[in-house]
Amino acid sequence: MIEGxxxxxxxxxxxxxxxxxxRLTEDPSVRxxxxxxxxxxxxxWIHVPVGYLFCMGNPRTDWMMTTAPEPExxxxxxxxxxxxxxxxxxxxxxxxxxxxxxxxYDSWRQMGxxxxxxxxxxxxxxxxxxxxxxxxxxHGTGGEWKVSRQRLKWDILDAFRDAAEEFGIPxxxxxxxxxxxxxxxFDVNQSKGIRWSAAKGFLRPALKRPNLRLVxxxxxxxxxxxxxxxxxxxxxxxxxTHIAKARRxxxxxxxxxxxxxxxxxxxIGDPEILGKHGIEVRHALPGVGSNLQDHLQIxxxxxxxxxxxxxxVANSVAGKMRMGLQYLVSRTGPLSxxxxxxxxxxxxxxxxATPDLEYHVQPLSTDKLGDPLHPYPAITVSVCxxxxxxxxxxxxxxxxxxxxxxxxxxxxxxxxxxxxALASVQxxxxxxxxxxxxxxxxxxxxxxxxxxxxxxxxxxxxxxxxTIFHPVGTCKMGQDDRAVVDERLKVxxxxxxxxxxxxxxxxxVSGNTASPVVMIAEKASDMIKWPKVQx
Numbered sequence: 348m349i350e351g352x353x354x355x356x357x358x359x360x361x362x363x364x365x366x367x368x369x370r371l372t373e374d375p376s377v378r379x380x381x382x383x384x385x386x387x388x389x390x391x392w393i394h395v396p397v398g399y400l401f402c403m404g405n406p407r408t409d410w411m412m413t414t415a416p417e418p419e420x421x422x423x424x425x426x427x428x429x430x431x432x433x434x435x436x437x438x439x440x441x442x443x444x445x446x447x448x449x450x451x452y453d454s455w456r457q458m459g460x461x462x463x464x465x466x467x468x469x470x471x472x473x474x475x476x477x478x479x480x481x482x483x484x485x486h487g488t489g490g491e492w493k494v495s496r497q498r499l500k501w502d503i504l505d506a507f508r509d510a511a512e513e514f515g516i517p518x519x520x521x522x523x524x525x526x527x528x529x530x531x532x533f534d535v536n537q538s539k540g541i542r543w544s545a546a547k548g549f550l551r552p553a554l555k556r557p558n559l560r561l562v563x564x565x566x567x568x569x570x571x572x573x574x575x576x577x578x579x580x581x582x583x584x585x586x587x588t589h590i591a592k593a594r595r596x597x598x599x600x601x602x603x604x605x606x607x608x609x610x611x612x613x614x615i616g617d618p619e620i621l622g623k624h625g626i627e628v629r630h631a632l633p634g635v636g637s638n639l640q641d642h643l644q645i646x647x648x649x650x651x652x653x654x655x656x657x658x659x660v661a662n663s664v665a666g667k668m669r670m671g672l673q674y675l676v677s678r679t680g681p682l683s684x685x686x687x688x689x690x691x692x693x694x695x696x697x698x699x700a701t702p703d704l705e706y707h708v709q710p711l712s713t714d715k716l717g718d719p720l721h722p723y724p725a726i727t728v729s730v731c732x733x734x735x736x737x738x739x740x741x742x743x744x745x746x747x748x749x750x751x752x753x754x755x756x757x758x759x760x761x762x763x764x765x766x767x768a769l770a771s772v773q774x775x776x777x778x779x780x781x782x783x784x785x786x787x788x789x790x791x792x793x794x795x796x797x798x799x800x801x802x803x804x805x806x807x808x809x810x811x812x813x814t815i816f817h818p819v820g821t822c823k824m825g826q827d828d829r830a831v832v833d834e835r836l837k838v839x840x841x842x843x844x845x846x847x848x849x850x851x852x853x854x855x856v857s858g859n860t861a862s863p864v865v866m867i868a869e870k871a872s873d874m875i876k877w878p879k880v881q882x
Contacts, residue, residue, distance in 0.1 A: 349562055349589055353380040355875075356580050356593040357600055358567045358609065360385075361435020362861055363848040363868040364600035365545035366475070368561075369491065369553040370872035378558050380591055381550075382565040382582055385410075385431035388546050393438050395674070396535075396542050397682045402439040403428040404717060409439065412604065412751045414814075419759035421809035426717075427754055428816060429604055433563065434546030436602070437861055440816065441686040441707075442542060444494045444534040446472055447856030447863055449525035450701050458853055459826040460834040462870075465525060471869040472523075472862070475548075478534075485524050491548035492865055493538045497688055498679045500532065501710040503654040503726055503787065504689040510781035514774075516693050527858060528702045530691040536861070537685075540678025545865065565589075568748045569613040570597050570844060572629055577613075577844040583748075596843050596875065600868070603818040603850040604741055607636040608752045610822065610831075610846075611743045615838065624746040630841055634829035636752075638820040639739035640855040642705070642731040643758045645768060645812045647775045648712045648793040649726055653786065656724040657681055657711035687729070692858075695732070695770040704771050705858060706730045707815070712792070716813060725792065728779065730771040731815055733857040736761035741821050758812070768808050769801055817860045822850035835874050836867075847871040 355371055357364050360383035368381045390407055392398030402408040404426060412427040430436040449465035456464035473487035478494040480486045486494075511530045512518060519529025536543045553559050564584055571579035571590070579592050599606045610616055614629030616636060621628050660666035660681060673680035687707035695703050712725035739756040759765050772794060779789045790796075794807035822831040822838075830839060832851050838844045849864050856863050 349380075349560070349584075350591055352592045352594055353378045353560070354593070354595045355598060356380045356382065356591055357598045358382050358580060359435065359599065359601035359605065359848070360433050360546070360550065360561065360563075361430055361600060361602055361848070362437045362545040362864045365434060365437075365549040366865055366868035367598055367600060367847060367872055368559055369549040370869065371875065372553050372556045372559045374876070375556070375558055379560070381559065381561045382567055382580065383433060383561070383563045384566040385433070386563055388433040388438050388544065390432070393432065393434075393544070394542050395682055396442060396537060396540070397684055398542070399439055399441065399686060406431070408432045410751070412754060414754045414756055417756060417758050419757075419765075419809060420812060421806070423809070425814055427604075427814060427818075429602060433550060434544035436816070437536070437544040438542070438546060440861055441859070442535045442537055443685060443687065443690075443859045444523070444536050444862055445527070445859035446523045446866075447858040448527055448701050451854065451856045455824070455853055460824050460853065462834055463824070468866055468870065471866045475865050475869055480521070485521070491552070492545075492862070493536060493543040493548065494534050495537045495543075497532050497535055497685060498540050498683045499681070499688075501655070501688065503651060503656060503710055504708055506654075506783050506787065507708050507726070507728075507778070508689060508691075509783035510778050511691050511693075513781040513783050514778050516691055519692070522690060522692070522858070526701065527692045530689065532688055533685060533690045535685045537683070540674070540683040566748060567601075567609060569609065571613075575630070575840070576842045593843065596845060598871075598875075599844070599846045600848045602848050603639070603821045604752060604754065606846050606848055606850045607741050607821040608743060610635050610838075612746070612748055615841070620742050624743050626746055632831055632839065634823060634831045636742040636821050637738070637740050637829060638823045638853075639741050639754075639756060639818060640735060640737075640820045640852075641739070641756050641758070642733065642815045642817045642855065643735065643756075643812050644707065644729040644731040644815040645771060645808055646793060647728045647730070647772060647791070649728065649779050650712075650721075650790040650792055651724050651726060651787040653788075654724055656726060658720045658722065658724055661711075661720055662722055693774065695767045695774070702857065703733050703767065704730055704774065705733050706775070715811070728775045729815070730775055732764055732767045732771065734855065735764050737764050741818070756814070759808075765805060768812075769804055772804055772808070817855065819849040819852040819855045819860060822846045823853045824851045825853050836871050845871065845875070
């Protein structure tokens with residue numbers, strides 16, 4: 348029987364939820380219910396690294412959300428993939444292992460969030476890590492979160508790295524030492540050429556414990572109150588409605604899109620937003636669903652000559668057969684690829700204290716994501732502003748729990764973000780013009796070599812820029828009147844309820860977001876298990 352009493356109820360078996368389920372059930376006396384609205388991770392393309400192409404935009408594994416039309420993206424509405432499967436986005440994402448910069452976390456602490464500085468969070472990164480680099484002051488081994496080298500390289504990407512060095516960007520041997528400046532191949536969450544998700548690393552071992560109950564296909568409708576204390580969760584499975592009780596706490600781990608949605612459905616949020624949908628205000632928190640941040644990537648594309656890229660390989664029958672055979676035999680080759688292989692962290696101007704640009708350089712090209720590969724050799728040089736000033740919102744579009752939320756990123760609404768966007772395109776062009784790439788005769792396809800004036804480039808950016816799938820901040824941690832949770836991730840003004848996912852980030856980290864979410868859940872688990880200890 349699903350209904351009944353549990354010590355903890357975790358809503359969402361995504362990246363954070365899998366970590367929480369593992370850590371909390373280490374105590375055999377604790378009983379945990381884990382609710383996941385999506386399905387099991389038994390779709391074969393989840394596990395083949397290149398399978399992200401078949402998981403994003405697939406209703407089997409993706410919630411198929413879209414954004415509202417974005418004014419600065421020429422009115423375009425973007426597809427906004429979110430994992431609809433055990434492991435959440437860690438089952439469909441780009442597998443890049445990235446922590447961000449030490450300054451990111453120190454700034455969280457300086458904002459009044461005690462215990463969230465770099466020195467505070469580094470032990471939690473190390474705790475879960477099983478790194479090929481071995482144990483050190485910076486890295487851990489033996490944890491549940493496997494970190495591997497990529498299993499292939501491309502000559503054209505090596506040449507791009509040489510060109511970046513010629514431009515003045517140094518080589519980096521480790522993007523995760525607190526300063527990710529430089530160029531190098533990304534470390535990835537893989538094991539022997541197979542995707543390593545939070546479901547594999549954290550959830551599967553925990554499912555062997557009798558004190559964990561996992562329910563898939565369970566859509567949480569709302570949390571329920573006893574006075575000012577949350578102690579129950581209402582969820583549906585098909586046409587049936589169930590209620591389960593939490594003796595200790597309810598933990599929302601549904602991500603930066605769905606956690607604020609669930610709070611609002613429960614009557615927790617901005618009274619004006621709740622009133623618009625006829626929802627009774629149980630607790631006014633005006634910051635719920637605000638402070639939405641994401642990394643916007645600008646996809647510049649360059650045709651090249653005399654270089655092997657995935658375009659040639661994947662556009663021939665023989666090439667596809669070779670890729671499949673190579674992966675079957677050795678788990679290497681293009682099918683073992685993360686979406687991006689080469690990374691570069693640089694500064695948009697000398698005035699920036701730490702790198703504010705991240706490049707994802709790929710040996711392939713398309714007109715837009717999801718389109719067929721070009722019939723000629725080319726590379727994609729995507730670049731994003733790591734610390735955008737633009738802020739968006741994620742609120743209910745309807746009081747119906749089955750309806751997707753209204754997602755408004757407001758990309759490039761801040762003037763500084765527009766200036767950095769222009770600078771990033773110019774920097775990408777300069778690197779491509781370096782001597783190290785001259786033998787490949789690069790020819791700009793996107794935005795296009797004829798575009799030189801700022802207004803022309805910004806119009807083109809509006810046509811080609813897209814999300815890199817890093818939404819955060821909608822239930823931000825802090826002390827101000829827009830904060831949703833405190834430094835222990837407890838929802839402010841309510842007992843028995845925490846939020847544990849990317850939504851609690853007050854500011855977005857300077858890099859990819861999956862592993863910071865693992866860290867957040869690791870730290871939250873300790874704060875839950877030892878409530879009187881400052882961690």
